[in-house]
Amino acid sequence: MNLSYESAIEKLHSKGMFYIDLGLERILAVLDSFGNPQDNLKFIHVAGTNGKGSVCAILDSILREAGYKTGLYTSPHIYEYTERIKISGVEITKENFAKYFEKVYEQTEKLNTHLTEFEIITVIMFIYFADKNVDVVILETGLGGRFDATNVIKKNLCSIITHIDLDHTERLGNTKEEIAFEKAGIIKPNCPVITSMGFEAIKDAADKQDSMLIFVSPYVENKFEKALSLKGLHQAENLALALSTVDYIFPEINEKTILDALPKVKNPFRFEYIKSKNLIVDASHNPNGIEALRKNLDYYFPNEIRRFIFGCLKTKDYKKMMEILFREGDEIYLNGFDYPNACTYEELAEACPFRAKKYDNVKFPFTHDKLNIICGSFYMIGGIFKL
Secondary structure (H helix, E strand, O other): OOOOHHHHHHHHOOOOOOOOOOOOHHHHHHHHHOOOHHHHOOEEEEEOOEOHHHHHHHHHHHHHHOOOOEEEEOOOOOOOHHHHEEEOOEEOOHHHHHHHHHHHHHHHHHHOOOOOHHHHHHHHHHHHHHHOOOOEEEEEOOOOOOOOHHHHOOOOOEEEEOEOOOOOHHHHOOOHHHHHHHHHHHOOOOOOEEEOOOOHHHHHHHHHOOOOEEEOOOOOOHHHHHHOOOOOOOHHHHHHHHHHHHHHHOOOOOHHHHHHHHHHOOOOOOOEEEHHHOEEEEOOOOHHHHHHHHHHHHHHOOOOOEEEEEEOEOOOOHHHHHHHHOOOOOEEEEOOOOOOOEOOHHHHHHHOOOOOEEOOOOOOOOOOOOEEEEEEOHHHHHHHHHO
C-alpha cells in the first residue's frame, strides 16, 4: 500500500477503530504473529488516574541524563500521534509511523483480528522500540490497567501506581477502591510496585503476586522540587514516585545527574504558564485534576481576576468539574470543540453554575487585565493552539 502518514491517520480515525474495547486477547494474537517484541524489552509500567504523564516525563529525563536509551510511550497526544512514541526524547517520524502502521494493519487483516486505535498504536510502539533496541521503556497505561492494551507485558522493572480518583467510572468502577483494583492489575509476579496510595486493592495485588510494595510519602526535598521544571503543588507526589523509582531500580544514578535532569523535564500543558499572554494552560480533564488546578490557582495567583476557556468530553463529570473550578466574578468561555464525544456549548452552558459565553477563537480577548486559563480536554487545548 505504501500509506502516507495522513492516510494512516485517516484509517485510525475511522469509525471501525475509534472506540474503547478493553481486553487483551486481540492484541496478544497480533503481537504473537510479530514474534512478541514486548518480551525483549525492559519496562517501567505506570498506571493511575492523574500524574502518569508527569511521572513518565520525569523518569525519561533522568534516565536520558544518565545515558540510557529510553523509549517513552504516552497518551493522548496534543497535535500529532507521533508524540506518543519517543526514543530518547525524539518522536517517531511520520514516515516510520505510517510504515509501522501499514505493517500492523495488514497483519490484522490476515489474522481477521480487529484492533482499536489504541491497540494498533500500542503494537506499533512495541515493534518500533524492539527494532531500535531501547534500554528501558517507560510505559504509560491508556485506560485502567488490568485490561489495558499495554498490560500484555509479562514482567517489568517495576510498576508505579500514581494518584487514584474517580474517572472512567463506567468502565473501571464507581468507587476509588474498585478503580484501584483495576490499576493494580499491572502488578507483575516478583516485580516491585511503587505507590503513594494505600488502597487495600494494591496491597492485596502485591501480596498475591509476591511483589514488593514500596510505599512512598508524597513529599521531596526542597532542592529537587525547586529544580523540577513542572510547576504545581501536585507535582511533589509525582516527583516523589519518580525519585523513589530511580533510587530503587537505578541506584547508580547520582544526585547531580538527577538535579541536572529535572530542569529539562518536558510535559506540555500541565499547569504551564505562558508569561507573554498571562496564560495558564492545564489539561485537567477530570474532577481530581480540576481540583488540583483550583488549588494551584489559589496558591500561585491568589489575587488575579480569572478568564477561563473550558471544554470537556461527555464521558467526564463536567458539571462537577465546573462547580469546582468556577467562582462568582470569573469570566467564563465554554468551548464546544470539534471532536468525537465532545460536549457542545449548550450542554456545558446548561450545567455551568455561572453565566458563560460561547468561545470564539477570533474574538477571545487574550489581554493581560486578567489571568487567562485554558483547561479541560487535551484535544480541545491542542485545537486552540493549532489555530
